[in-house]
Structures are given as C-alpha cells and as structure tokens.
Amino acid sequence: MSSAHSHLLYRHGDSLVHRLPAHAKLLALVGFMLVVVATPRDRYLAFAGYALLLALVAVAAGVPAKFIATRMIVEVPFVVFAVLLPVIATGPRVDVLGLSLSEDGLLAGWNILAKGTLGVVAAILLAATTDARAMLIGLQRLRLPARLVEIAAFMVRYADVVVSDMQRMRVARESRGFEGRHLGHLRVIAQSAGALFIRSYERGERVHLAMLSRGYAGAMPLVEHAPVAGRAWASVAALPLAAAGVAVASGWFA
Amino acid sequence: MHVPDGFLDAQTSVATGAVAAAGIAVALRKARDELDERSAPLAGLTAAFVFAGQMINFPVGVGTSGHLIGGALAAVLVGPWTAVLVLSVVLMIQSLLFADGGLTALGTNITLIGFTTVAVGWLVTRAMLAVSPKRPSAVVPAAAVGALVSVPAAATVFVLLFAAGGQASLPFGPLLGTMLGWHLLIGIGEAVITGLTVSAVVAVRPDLVYAARNLRPVLALRQADGTLINATPSPARTGRAGTSAGGRVGLRAVLAGGALATALIAGALSFLASGSPDGLERVAESEGFADSARDHAFGNFAFADYGEIAGIPVGLAGLLGVVVTVIIGLAVFRLVRRRTDREENVNA
Numbered sequence: 001m002s003s004a005h006s007h008l009l010y011r012h013g014d015s016l017v018h019r020l021p022a023h024a025k026l027l028a029l030v031g032f033m034l035v036v037v038a039t040p041r042d043r044y045l046a047f048a049g050y051a052l053l054l055a056l057v058a059v060a061a062g063v064p065a066k067f068i069a070t071r072m073i074v075e076v077p078f079v080v081f082a083v084l085l086p087v088i089a090t091g092p093r094v095d096v097l098g099l100s101l102s103e104d105g106l107l108a109g110w111n112i113l114a115k116g117t118l119g120v121v122a123a124i125l126l127a128a129t130t131d132a133r134a135m136l137i138g139l140q141r142l143r144l145p146a147r148l149v150e151i152a153a154f155m156v157r158y159a160d161v162v163v164s165d166m167q168r169m170r171v172a173r174e175s176r177g178f179e180g181r182h183l184g185h186l187r188v189i190a191q192s193a194g195a196l197f198i199r200s201y202e203r204g205e206r207v208h209l210a211m212l213s214r215g216y217a218g219a220m221p222l223v224e225h226a227p228v229a230g231r232a233w234a235s236v237a238a239l240p241l242a243a244a245g246v247a248v249a250s251g252w253f254a
Numbered sequence: 255m256h257v258p259d260g261f262l263d264a265q266t267s268v269a270t271g272a273v274a275a276a277g278i279a280v281a282l283r284k285a286r287d288e289l290d291e292r293s294a295p296l297a298g299l300t301a302a303f304v305f306a307g308q309m310i311n312f313p314v315g316v317g318t319s320g321h322l323i324g325g326a327l328a329a330v331l332v333g334p335w336t337a338v339l340v341l342s343v344v345l346m347i348q349s350l351l352f353a354d355g356g357l358t359a360l361g362t363n364i365t366l367i368g369f370t371t372v373a374v375g376w377l378v379t380r381a382m383l384a385v386s387p388k389r390p391s392a393v394v395p396a397a398a399v400g401a402l403v404s405v406p407a408a409a410t411v412f413v414l415l416f417a418a419g420g421q422a423s424l425p426f427g428p429l430l431g432t433m434l435g436w437h438l439l440i441g442i443g444e445a446v447i448t449g450l451t452v453s454a455v456v457a458v459r460p461d462l463v464y465a466a467r468n469l470r471p472v473l474a475l476r477q478a479d480g481t482l483i484n485a486t487p488s489p490a491r492t493g494r495a496g497t498s499a500g501g502r503v504g505l506r507a508v509l510a511g512g513a514l515a516t517a518l519i520a521g522a523l524s525f526l527a528s529g530s531p532d533g534l535e536r537v538a539e540s541e542g543f544a545d546s547a548r549d550h551a552f553g554n555f556a557f558a559d560y561g562e563i564a565g566i567p568v569g570l571a572g573l574l575g576v577v578v579t580v581i582i583g584l585a586v587f588r589l590v591r592r593r594t595d596r597e598e599n600v601n602a
Binding site: 009010026029030033034036037038071075078085088089108111112114115116118119120122123124126127132135145147148150151152153154155156157158159161162163165166186187189190191193194195196197198200201203204205207208211 | 257258259260261263264267278279282294295296297298299300301302303305306307309310331339340342343344346347349350351352353356357358359420424428446447449450451452453454455457458459462
C-alpha cells in the first residue's frame, strides 16, 4: 500500500526464536492464529492471554515494542471499518455517551480489532525473526509445490531490483518537472508502469536464458536439510498449545 | 483490500483456504501452456512487477486511496493461469514477509484478489475482444473494462463471504450497495491505469501482451511487381514484426468506455440485486420481529433497500447511486487535491 512494502521486516538477531526453523515457526503461528480466530468474541480474558503470549515471544526474540507498533499501519483501513461497525450494524441498541450504538456491532468491531491486531503482531514477529531465504526454504519443507516456491524465490530476489527501477523512473520524471496532480497525468504514470513491465519481462527472459546456459533443466537443485530436532519442535509447539490452554481456561471462567 | 485475521470466522477461512489450494493446483497445471517454456523466472519477475505496481496509489476519497490490484492487468499481460499464480505468490509473500493480510485469511485473500479479479478481468476482456475489431490496440479498451468490472466483482464476493462468515449482522443490501459504489470508484482508477499500461506495452512490444497474441496482423510482403503476399508467421514468437501496428487509444476513449460500462453494470446489476427482501429481512417479517428493527439508521432513506421505495425503481436507484458516488468522489478528490497541494497525489 505504501512504500513500507519496499523493505523487508526482517531484523537480524540471534535469539531462540531466530534460530528455530522457519517451517516450524510458520506451523506454530498458523496453529496459534486458528485458535485465536476460533475463540468466541466475548471471552475478553482469553484475548488478554493471547496478547501476553505474543509479548513473551517478542521479548524472547528481542523485538522492541516500538518496532512492532510502527509496522502495524497496514491494519488501519480495517480499524476504520471496526470503528464504524457499531454505528451501521443492526440489532438491539445501547446508549454509549449519548450515541445509539448497535450492541452486536460493538462486539463485532471489538472482535475484528482484537483478532486483527493479534494477527498483525504475530505476522510481524514471524517476519522479523525469519529472513526471506529461510522463509522460502521453510515453504519448500512444508511441501508447497516446487514451482510456486521457485516463482516466490524469483519474486523475492528481484522485487528490490524492480522497485528500485520504479523509483529511478520516478526520480527521472520528477527531475523533468513532473508532478502528479491532474487525473490526466495518470497516462505518464501508466507509461512508466508499461515500461516497468517490459523491463521486468525482458529481465526475466535474460535470467531464464542465463539459467539455461548453466544447465537448468526445469527444476532447481534441492538442498537436503537436517531433520528438525525434537527440542525445536517442543519449543515451537509451546505457543499454540499455550493459546489452546488459554482458550480452554477462559471457557471455565466465562 | 487485504483481509486481516479474524475478519471472517474460522469455518469460512478454512473453506476459502481449500478453494485457494484447489485453484492454485489447477493453475499450476494450466499455466504450463501460457509461458513458452516452464520458466519460473518470467512468472517471478511478473510477480515482482505486480508487487511494485501495487504501490501505485490513487486517491479515492477522504483518507482513502485505492491502490492498483493488478489482477486484470496481469491476466491480460501474461495470461490468466500464470496471473493466478503470480497474484497468489504476491499475496503469500506480502502476508509472510510484510505482515500485510492475515495468515489465516490468506486463502480468503487469494480467493478474492488472486482468483476473482483475474477470472472476472480475463473473462470480461475476452468478451470485449470478441466484439472488437481484430487488431492489437483493441486489447486496450477491453483490458480497461475488464479491470473496471473486476474490482466491484471482488467486492461482491467479499460481501457474500462476509454475509456467510462475517461477525456482525450488517444489512446485506446497503452493505453491498456501499461496497459496490466505493469499489466502482476504485475500479475506475484500476481501469484507467490498466488500460494505459496495456496501451504502453502494446505500442512497444505487442508480442508480450498475452491477450493480443492472436490479434497481430499478418506480415505482408510487397513484391517487385507491386502485389502483396502474406508471409505467414511461424507459430513461434515473431511479434516484433507487428510493432508498427500497436496503436494508442486515448485517455478520453478509455474514460468514456469506462463510464458507459459503469452505468450498464449499475443499471443491470441492481435490477438483479434485490427484487425480494433478503433472507434476514424475510425471516424478520415472517417471525414478526421486523418492527424491532425500526431504528435502522438509513431505513427511511429513499434508496435504502435498492427496492421500489418512494416510487423509485431499482435500476434507477442503482444508477443514481453511482452518479451520486462519483460526484461526491470527484468533489472530495478536488478538495483533497487542493489541500495536499505540495504532496504527490497520483504518484508511484
């Protein structure tokens, strides 16, 4: 959505969370998020428990709170929607500070806010502790189709090249006095986009030919990896298991 | 448009995840015919291009800017199946490495953005091409209309998913109306950028535009005695021969076509939209608790249910909705533009 896209979230470090294999972390995170999403929205204590678990992971990974907070902007459009929900939803209404709000809408807005925020924070923690290469190897080890992983690998490898291509074009436009202020100026932007596509495609052709000339026969060589140690699995499983525990415990109190 | 975690319930997330997995499996098989060899670099670079292209923002209204989705654009440029793969990979990487779009909502996002925009964009483009003159430049308005329709189509699928697995009881009709109106505006931005981008590529390398593959003119040779003979091109890529044929289609033509299509969609779709009360309303009526919903915020508003309220028929209501939305959008756009004089509004 913004230029925040152009640089990765990865933070170099050497914590326990950094050292865990990517596919194990990915599985743990999906498990954790499934528990969160499946939690009934009126178990407020459970969500506090999940937030505490994520805070523990953040501390273990050495990711500062400010780093997480500044990268939560991606959530903003849905926060707006969550805030609007109590006003536009139907059903029985309650008076809050003189406003007639929908009870159901309030709960739904809270639900989206809580689960969405937990999801974003969890995803930031994963991205901050796993570099792109490790993530791709992780996807491969999760038996994602090889071709898909290959496409993703090329995308990750060349995203910076293409984005900086685009930024160079912007610098060139602006140094010639261009300002995108009129709807008609979209033509100029779109021509840059067209040129960007041709450059990217031709670069792809060159890369492909270079690979063919180095003996590429349709599949990248696979690197064998050591099996994941039992202890690593145990520490990874701690997060979703703790979340499930919180969910069950909150059921007793509810 | 990237749906976060918890927006839809767990069942819907898992169901759309299954749809996404099945769709990608089919696309992996079919995409082999589209790119000449089985070349991941081309698809990967196209994914990087779509990723960069999604940074192109255009203002829609107060505080909101739409960004290019690129589904229809990718389908027209590299073919629909490759486009599905490309968009899915972009969404996956955005979710994993950029925390953009929830992990458990990845299936939903792939279904919405990866499948719906590509499929609708491609089918509409094909339909437009079927009735267009057979030359490469015809692909430009076709792609623009495809892009225009693809965005509200994705919004419609989103509303349907929200109705199935959303966490709030929003009135279906008004929600659909609001989403459609808003996303028609975003669709117009998408259409203009898609059309002009395709136009720029067609003018330089028409051989790279997948949708224009069969539209290239046959190479004609003039012999010494002045007669023309057709030199049939080999089925391999001979596209550079057709370079001169890539004509430009002006911004005005793209805009006019877009406006016409918008009006058509709004008029036609809203006739289909709700002739009868939706499920919840009907239940409410038959159970006799419709009275308790009296204080619904827009209930007395003339167009609230897109039905025949205050004597205004459905289609006209939809059409008026679009006109009003566009007028408000333009007014807001002007306002925002004036205010952010020094900022770049329409820039990458």
